[in-house]
Amino acid sequence: MNDQIIILLFLLIGTAATLFLYIWKAKKHMEYRGDERWEAVQNKANRTANCSHYILLLLLAVVDMVTLHSHVQMTFTLNRVMTIAVLYVAFRNILELSALLYYDRQL
Template identity: 45%
Template sequence: MSEQTIFLIFILLGTGTTLCLYILKAVKQVKYKGDERWWLIQLKATNAADIMNLVLILLLLLVPLFIDRQTTFTLQRIITFGLIYIGVRNLIELVAMLYFDKQL
């Protein structure tokens, strides 16, 4: 499997996750009518995602250590890594939101 195929899979998964997150937020906002419980769930999920930002940034900094030294980082590749980063962050927020919604 080539590197471009792996990037494409991650970008598609990140896009799907982002769409699911925003759809879930819209549905829950209507369901809970913006009450305190919903705000608490959103706050906890956002805090969990913000904590994981540090881990994701460290992973992005460590990725070049495992890539061949001859690999050049083009603007397109940096944008691709950024999109994958956003997708993973939204995945973490989605999972945290589902978890805290079940817990509270």
């Protein structure tokens, strides 16, 4: 039961961050009228958020090596895999939001 509460909490935080990200980006796009500075900020934040793909690949490689050498059999339900995928997207959006906030203040 506790793991479901934790997953629900992460899903709520991720959903709120994703909604805030898209609303804030639209607001800033209207405020800056799509100038080069805002495009540069978005490009830097996108590059930063794309680092999460490298983290995911590294994590998958480590899990694959551990399961390969320890002869552990793991089974996942489709529901759990989809929940993990949604949490990954939420993590990436949180990373992009924090990078946008940081680079918007810097430039």
